[in-house]
Amino acid sequence: xxxxxxxxxxxxxxxxxxxxxxxxxxxxxxxxxxxxxxxxxxxxxxxxxxxxxxxxxxxxxxxxxxxxxxxxxxxxxxxxxxxxxxxxxxxxxxxxxxxxxxxxxxxxxxxxxxxxxxxxxxxxxxxxxxxxxxxxxxxx
Numbered sequence: 129x130x131x132x133x134x135x136x137x138x139x140x141x142x143x144x145x146x147x148x149x150x151x152x153x154x155x156x157x158x159x160x161x162x163x164x165x166x167x168x169x170x171x172x173x174x175x176x177x178x179x180x181x182x183x184x185x186x187x188x189x190x191x192x193x194x195x196x197x198x199x200x201x202x203x204x205x206x207x208x209x210x211x212x213x214x215x216x217x218x219x220x221x222x223x224x225x226x227x228x229x230x231x232x233x234x235x236x237x238x239x240x241x242x243x244x245x246x247x248x249x250x251x252x253x254x255x256x257x258x259x260x261x262x263x264x265x266x267x268x
Contacts, residue, residue, distance in 0.1 A: 129268055130161060130266065132158040132264070132265050132266070133262065133263065133264045134155045134263050135261070135263075136262075137258055138259045138261065140256065140258050141259075143251050143254050144193045144251060145189035145248045145249070146248060147247070149239070156263050159234055159237060159238070160237040162266075163236060163267070164233075164235060164236075165234035165265055166266055166267060167232045167239055168230070168262075168264045168265075169230050169262075169263050170228060170229040170262045170263075170264075171259060171260070172261070172262065173223070174223055175219035175220055175223055176219070176223060176252055176256055176259050177222065177223040177250040178226065178227065178247065178249065178250065179248050180246070180247055182245075182246070183241075196225075196252075200218045200221045201218065202214040202215055202218050215253050215254050219252035223250070
């Protein structure tokens with residue numbers, strides 16, 4: 129079995145849902161060596177998350193942002209954790225709902241994503257800063 133791991137530092141992005149599939153593929157070219165395996169993408173942050181969804185129509189990403197802003201509103205008077213601003217606690221809740229990692233099968237040297245699937249960085253803060261991902265692929 130082969131194991132490869134890379135750290136990907138993404139530049140700051142505005143709040144929203146951003147396709148990062150190509151950046152992940154570019155940072156780990158060793159994936160081409162694997163006939164069958166797994167790729168894990170893990171984000172080292174608690175106010176941003178990862179998910180897999182529609183990669184073609186950008187309105188899907190806008191609708192994701194709209195939905196999560198309605199589901200987890202800012203300025204809720206019940207939040208105790210607001211030291212870093214009104215988007216802080218909602219960002220943590222959104223990240224908890226979506227998750228900190230995704231697993232993708234590797235088949236014949238490629239991520240086995242569906243035709244319309246892409247990996248999203250879900251930035252939940254207005255000014256979240258750069259984000260760090262740990263990408264690990266393993267297989268044979």
